[in-house]
Amino acid sequence: xxxxxxxxxAGTTSRRLRRVATALVVLAAVxxxxxLAVTVSPTALFISARSPSGILTLVNTGTRPEEVELxxxxxxxxxxxxxxxxxxxxxxxxxxEPSIAGWLRAFPRRLVLQxxxxxxxRVTVVAPPGLADGQYWGRxxxxxRGGEPPIEQTQGQVRMQLTLETTFAAAVFFQKGxxxxxxxxxxxxxxxxxxxxxxxxxLARTGSAAFLGRVQADVVDARGMTHASVEDVVAVYRTLRRxxxxxxxxxxxxxxxxVRWTVDTTRPDLPAQGPIRAxxxxxxxxxx
Amino acid sequence: xxxxxxxxxxxxxxxLLSGAPATARAQVGVEITGSIGAGVEILFxxxxxxxxxxxxxxxxxxGTTTTVLPRTASGSEFRITGVQGRKSMDISFALPAxxxxxxxxxxxxxxxxxxxxxxxxxASGACILASxxxxxxxxxxxxxxxxxxxxxxxxxxxxxxxxxxxxxAATIPPAGLPAGTYTATLSVLLVLN
Numbered sequence: 001x002x003x004x005x006x007x008x009x010a011g012t013t014s015r016r017l018r019r020v021a022t023a024l025v026v027l028a029a030v031x032x033x034x035x036l037a038v039t040v041s042p043t044a045l046f047i048s049a050r051s052p053s054g055i056l057t058l059v060n061t062g063t064r065p066e067e068v069e070l071x072x073x074x075x076x077x078x079x080x081x082x083x084x085x086x087x088x089x090x091x092x093x094x095x096x097e098p099s100i101a102g103w104l105r106a107f108p109r110r111l112v113l114q115x116x117x118x119x120x121x122r123v124t125v126v127a128p129p130g131l132a133d134g135q136y137w138g139r140x141x142x143x144x145r146g147g148e149p150p151i152e153q154t155q156g157q158v159r160m161q162l163t164l165e166t167t168f169a170a171a172v173f174f175q176k177g178x179x180x181x182x183x184x185x186x187x188x189x190x191x192x193x194x195x196x197x198x199x200x201x202x203l204a205r206t207g208s209a210a211f212l213g214r215v216q217a218d219v220v221d222a223r224g225m226t227h228a229s230v231e232d233v234v235a236v237y238r239t240l241r242r243x244x245x246x247x248x249x250x251x252x253x254x255x256x257x258x259v260r261w262t263v264d265t266t267r268p269d270l271p272a273q274g275p276i277r278a279x280x281x282x283x284x285x286x287x288x
Numbered sequence: 289x290x291x292x293x294x295x296x297x298x299x300x301x302x303x304l305l306s307g308a309p310a311t312a313r314a315q316v317g318v319e320i321t322g323s324i325g326a327g328v329e330i331l332f333x334x335x336x337x338x339x340x341x342x343x344x345x346x347x348x349x350x351g352t353t354t355t356v357l358p359r360t361a362s363g364s365e366f367r368i369t370g371v372q373g374r375k376s377m378d379i380s381f382a383l384p385a386x387x388x389x390x391x392x393x394x395x396x397x398x399x400x401x402x403x404x405x406x407x408x409x410x411a412s413g414a415c416i417l418a419s420x421x422x423x424x425x426x427x428x429x430x431x432x433x434x435x436x437x438x439x440x441x442x443x444x445x446x447x448x449x450x451x452x453x454x455x456x457a458a459t460i461p462p463a464g465l466p467a468g469t470y471t472a473t474l475s476v477l478l479v480l481n
Contacts, residue, residue, distance in 0.1 A: 037338030039370070043480040062338060075479075085378065086430050087479045143475075145339070157467030160387055160395070164339025164364060165475040167382070196440065214375075230436065231443055232375045247440030269374070 037062040038113060038144040040168045044212075045123055045140065046274035049131075049176040053124040056106075056140065056170070060113035064146060068111050070121060071141040072104040073169070076210070076237035083200060083243030089139055089169050100138035100174045103127050112146075125174045133177025135209040135276075137237065142168040171235075173210065173274070180207035181276040183236055183263045188285040190259045196247035197228060197287055199259050204239045211236040212275040213265040219246045219257055219287070227252050233267060257287040335370040337478055343456055348395075351462035358405035358422065358453035365453050366476045371408075372448035379406065379452060380430045382475035387458070389468035397472065398457040400426040406433070409449040416447065425454070430479075452476060 038060055045054040060066050074097065075089040093099035105124045113119055123140060145165040186202040197219045205211045212235050219228040228246035246259070264280035344362045345354045356362045371377060381404065386394040401424060408419040418438050423431050435442040454474060 037336050037367075039334040039336040041334040043335070059334075061336060077479075084430075085432055087378070087380075089477070089479070144337075145473075158465050159469040160345070161469060161471045162342040162344075162364070162387070163471070163473045164342050164366065165382075165473050166337035166339060166366065167475055167477045168335070168337070169477060169479040171480060196436075228441065229443060232434070245436065247436050249440050 037166070038066050038068060038142070040142050040170060042170075042271050042274075043168075044171040044173065044270050044274060046271060047123070047125050047172065047174050049127065049174070052127065052174070053122055054172075056121040056123055056142070057118065058111075058113060058121060058142065059118045060115055063115050065115065066113045066144045066146040068113055068119075069143045070106045070109045071143065072101045072106075073139040073141055074099045074101040074137065075139055075169070076137060076171075077235055077240060078238075079241045081241070083241045085240075085242075087169070089141070098134060098136040100125055100127070100136045100172065103136075103174075104138050104140065104172065106140065113144075123172065125172075127174065127176070131176055133179070133208075134175075135179045136174040136176070137210065138172040138174070139169045140172050142170065175209070179209040179276060180278075181209040181211045181265075182206035182278040183211045183213060183234075183281055185263065185281055185283060186239075188259070188261065188283065190257075190285045190287040192252070192257075192287060193245070196245045197252065197257065197259065199230070199244045199246060199261070199285065200241060201244075201261065201263075202239070202241050203234065203236045203263065205236045207276075207278075209276045211265070211278065212267050212270060213263060213278070214267065215242060215244070215261060215263050217244055217246060217259050217261040219248075219252070220260055221253055222256055227257070233269070234263070259285045259287060261285065335368065335478060335480070337366060337368045337476060339474075339476075340365040340367055340451075342474065343454065345458045348458060348460045350460050350464045353398075353457050353459040355457040356455040358403055358455040359407075359420070360455065363453050363455045364474055365451055367409075368450040368452060368476075368478065369448060371445045371450055373444050375435065375444055377433045377445075377450070378430050378479050379433065379450075380477040380479065381425045381454060382473075382477055383425060383456075384472035384474065387470035387472045389466065389470045391466055391468050393466050393468060393470070395465065395470050396459045398459070399454070400424065401455075401457070403455040403457075404428075404431065405453040405455075406431070406450050408445070408447040409451055410447060413449070415451060419447075 047054045073089045074093040075087050077085050077087050103126050107122050184204045188201045190199045214233050216231045218226045228248040230244045230246040262282045343364045383399045386396050388394050402422045404425040405422040407415040435445045
């Protein structure tokens, strides 16, 4: 059957094309922007073998029904040589990875959230018997679509539907027995750049659990005066290089500078009972 | 009357639970998070994300490629809310290679170019132009944003909402296409670590 697009190319239906194009422009212009949509909390679940389930709360704060589907995966942050982070979420982890992706269950897994509706989702880890002590990792993927019905772009008998979907990949940590964590700082360096003070820090997790914490770095002069600061959360599952650029509205002094840094487990964004606590690590790195 | 930090925290929590405006809530969160530790977790607003507008390629002619730029009326838009007080954001897309019909026929899609963009929105929902940035979602699959990117010295986001835009290109084969409904899903992925 010949394509309707091919027919339109022949110029026999240019008026209809103009109508379609006009309709599409109008359609794009009138789609309202929702204020909010599905929220997911907490952003990480900490589950133990003693009580192998946790609760996610989903709330539709938008004005239209949202279709929600929960899935499972595995992935943690890794970084390249310049500290750029990447998280590859995969269905099943490679050999040797402490993955719980295949052990995760959620109820309900599919639901429709009406505007204003709140739904609790129970997430359970069904671990195999005889599992060794340690911490195991996974991701729960909360996919939501809706808010707006898919828009159809109709051109004769060829129709296009592009659906928008949002996915939260929340971390799930499963702990069996006692675990420990810590951050070892393998190397640091700091240098002046046009953008500010570039500070690299190479972190390696110690112990048997992921290190969930933060890095705080201050650029100080010889008198101890702070000229710029930078801070961010870090999740070190194995090793991680982070690059920070500390900037200031004022020009940085030309004299000697150092970066005073601290790595600790302060994470107010996570449930208080969740991350494994560890001693903080601090140091000073001269700026080149 | 002089209030202790514990009293202040209690009052702030009560204010939040009583439905204080979102902007005030987030400002309170920023104010406190640095000094009171784990007790403030209720002050972190949850993140939410919503698809606002899908890509609209408009009229496609056989043998041609139609390109839609981000931050245009035809480009897609997502909104991310709950950003205020956070120290960084990772934004990724799951991009389809094609639109596919039940018959198996396809319309190739291409996102390899400066097709992704974001801006911070002010309290009225207007884009803060100084915050606009654009990237290639294929070569930079995860865009890492920080509050200092365009505001030196800002340790945390002071705005609460991002608009994330996506454009792309669609190519129609010269021979045209069989009839059918061609579908694909554009997904924005927020990885929380």
